[in-house]
Amino acid sequence: MNPRIGVAVMAAALLLYIVLVAQRAYVLLVSGDVVAVMMGAALVVLPLLAVWGLGRELWFGWRAEQLGRRIETEGALPTEEFDVRPSGRPLREHADALFPAYRADAEAHPEDWRAWYRLALVYDGAGDRRRARAAVRTAIALESVDHCGSIGGRCRAARRE
Structure with missing residues (x-):
């Protein structure tokens, strides 16, 4: 559905x-x-x-x-290919194998919303929805900083884009 x-x-x-x-x-x-x-x-x-x-x-x-x-x-989605279930969801063990690299990327670039979003995708693939949602929330807050200068800030520039 x-x-x-x-x-x-x-x-x-x-x-x-x-x-x-x-x-x-x-x-x-x-x-x-x-x-x-x-x-x-x-x-x-x-x-x-x-x-x-x-x-x-x-x-x-x-x-x-x-x-x-x-x-x-932007072409910044994860590019690794791995096996998926018939539903299209990634196999958990493959997502678990990718996790350390994406976690290290988010730790190396803590202000980059793209790194956090990619980490969220890997969390989701590993079946950890709670951490995936937390990583997406971090990505949303960081992306807002890119546009507005403060976490969670609202600005006219972000609305125009």
Whole structure:
């Protein structure tokens, strides 16, 4: 399945959940019963947290995809060839063998977002999603520095590009 379709389905399901919980929260808030009003107030927090989490994940995915396209057009993706599963995912032992070189590159160039993005790809190939996401977050922050001069900074120059 296309990842975008999966994201759209999950986002739609979460939005449906948010609407239903918000609806229940409203009913409880206007009931007049003290306990129901307190429960309704608590239910208001859940949709707000869900919206925040959804927005944060969509932003992360969008920025990661942008960096992936950019590094691909620059020809800076890893060039090693290795065996893959029928699904197209790399075999873990091959990704594990590549890992030391990419980790050393990221350590040698800690301010280079491309090195961190390549490290994230190898982490992902090795099945370590948590570290892959952390490396992509580092790459996103470093790429923002390239454009704006401070980690996480927003600037007009980055928006124009």
